[in-house]
Amino acid sequence: MAKRNMKRLFKANRVYSVKQVCEICGVTKNTVSGWVKVGLHPSDVTKPYVFQGSSLIAFIEAQSRRDKRSLRLGEFKCFSCRGVFWPDAVAIEYMFSTKYRNVQVRANCDSCKTCATKLLNATQWDSVQKCKNTGASLDTIDEGKAGFKAKTGIKQITSENIFYYSNDRLLHGYIVFMGKYATKTIDAHLIAIREFERFSKGVVFKQITPQLVAQYREDLIQRGSELSEDAISNSTIGHRASQLRLFLTWLLKQKGYRSLDQTLPEYLDLPKAQMAKVKPAKEKVYPTLSEAEEMLRSMPKATRLDRRQRAVFACAFLTGLRANALAGLRHRDVDLQKSIFVQDGTNGRAKNGKSYRGRFFPVPETFLSVFTEWVNEMETLGARRDDAVFPTEQSLIQNRSPGVQPRKPFEPLKGADVVRQAFAVASKNTKHSYHPHSARHCLAAFGVELCRSEKEFKAWSLCLGHEDIKITRRHYGHMDEETCFEVMEIIETERNETGDEKDLILEFALQELHPRDPEYEKAKALYNARIGKPSKR
Template sequence: MKLLGATECDKVKNCLSTNVSLARIDEGKVQDPARIGKDKGSRQGNWFTINDRIIYDWQAYAGRYNPKTEQAHLVSIRDFERFLAGRSFEKVTPKVAGAYRDHLVKLRVLSKETGGLSNSTVRHRASHLAAFFKWLRGQSGYRRLSASIPDYFALPRSASAQPLSAEQRAFPSIEEAWRMVDLMPHETIAQRRDRAMVAFAFVCGLRAGALTSLRLKHLDLENKVVVQDAGDMRAKNDKSYHAAWFPRTDDFRNVFLEWARELKLLGFQAQDAVFPEIKDLGPRLPSAPAVEILASGRALQTAFSRASEPFGNRYTPHSARHTLKALGARICRTHEERKAWSMNLGHADEQITERHYGKMSAMRSQTIIEALNSDEVFTKEEQEMIIDFYENRFVRGTDEYRIARKLAERRERARGGDGITE
């Protein structure tokens, strides 16, 4: 072993992080020194640079976007540049923009293996280019571009319409979701983490990025609220908001609260991740550095896939949000309740609702969700099941009997009764 100075240590770390030979530290003292050069075979196709200066200026403007959004726009711009065969953007005419639009429409019907693009990619590329040329017309040297160019990127209605996708729209009912969670194994701490992740997705409705970047400080367990802090989490569109735990999720909550208690017993503190890597799931010392969040949502995706597999489905983490939206449609009775439900999912709300029912504060939204949690609200189907239970129309011991009995007991408790007795 050898003690290294700060400079030597930095050199070694740089070699390790870039996967470069350690001989690079002192190339002159080895027989076969590391070499740095250009690999002429690494680039495929032509590489155009005539528009690099204006694209660089656009990147400064695009710093307002999320890095992933900026990257997606840049891919679209470079693709259009390849379509132009490297010509300057100042030479673009409405006819050229229309030709690229037709090019995208043709790619839409091709298979992926033959170079085709998905409907979503085609729509996004067209919108990205329209936005880029709106910005470009305001830049020095490009003000002579036709003002109609962005309009020529608009896709025909048949191409811009988003087709229905049964696979993308598939989601479980809230009852099916609980059966899915209930059957998940939980013997090991890794299994309990995965089970808690899936359960909490149906409690709070957070997207996968935010859910997997939760820290204990984002949870208010007493008031049943989770805080999506865009400054400290992977939040879509950098949006921060408070989300009350959704009604009808008591069983899911119990699974998650058990996990939260287990983390507390391990010594996890406010700055620690709620769903950390498996290697970090162990006893913690008060002086230990904070437990980091998951690097990606892969663990959550895998957990959902394994949980839904026994039911013949492959639900995604986003399906939990669809489940909660469907639940809200069942139990929300007024426009105000539906709007509060939507806000609790982090949605800005539908335009029609905004126009006719005005703005709603986050506090008002949370108040309504809390009221829905405390009130026993039954759907029409549930009311019919309660009536059928009292009329003895269910066979004792069946799933329908147990569900109807549970609903009847809840109704009795809400009315101040002592519940159902045999």
């Protein structure tokens, strides 16, 4: 087994084929077969095997624990696959003796068939020879000095972590079907399916009934109605139901499952009356543009890494890109002269592999100035079109002197940690801890206030990467409770408008009016007059 921590490469809810395990671990099929012999638990006995991620993680952890203890006399350590094995006594071969009467012996690894060697003293070699002559097992030599030899594989099952294996081969096919989606989307769907599997106590999916699906739906709603901190929100309930509904729709089309009740997905429809009692989704907190500008000004800029953080924060509000897209941004994706940016879905960083072009948002000049200064600094260091806009720290160190030749490429960030860290630094002196997605919520709310027509808001939504304008309205820029109360207080204290005009102001403030509504412009003018903002003509 390789030295790297391979258990992090597997996910507990997923199902892996032998080929996938070989590719992830960098081993051969024979090695995987050897792992099965020494305790790796396949999901079923059908070949080719498939393995649940939880079994692979448990097996790797068990092998790691064995690596950290001292070997017993009859045990050998294979430095090729990192496994520990017990060969038959007759399979141990004598190699040579040292001048101190120590004996070098060898035996073939059970997993990868690689030759492993071991140095024994004279007494130990005599014990091995005795086992060879009598046919006794090697683990009887030092019996009682260590725990007995046992196979390793399935992790100890607890009430918090229960996995079933009867549906794994089917789920492997579903994972292949879901290949067009992003990794996070697939993982979210598998969480919902595994939760349903645990709820049904591992029922084989060929035996799913409408009553079972309906009971799971009621359980979701019940957990949302609880008053404890573990209660799930209506957003989580909706996602779990829709994810399981998609799986059941796919399941009903598979060979051997078409005899199931065709109405199964419909039993996951959520009743509005009961959902009204469910815990609401957590309020989305985001800064205003003026607050974000103050946060940007307060960020340190003494070192190059500090300036990179400031540029990351500024670019988030300038382009509205998600964290992973920001991390993978390259110089060819940004045109400062035309104020255009590109989200390149081919680099694997964009959500669902989406590519689109957009213009910089009309945010305060400070954001553009900070970002432009960083791009110019990178160009001074010799950055080219294919280099990362926000390179790794190692790349910045290697290319810290301008004009150094030959220059190494500026590698992009491996993940979104630096982006999240930039927002954490910016939020240091604020009452809220903002995250990268806060910038998108801020821009969506700003667009609702700024855009005067459906056409304008459609363009705004497209620059956020939303093909459907409803996504921007439904999921972004919601009014928080504090702002809502402020609007209500204004309506309560001001008595100049008629009752109908007050209703219009309230509907506009709560974003209940559509730009195509005939009273939209009137409501907007009344609202702007209330808050002291001049109307644009």
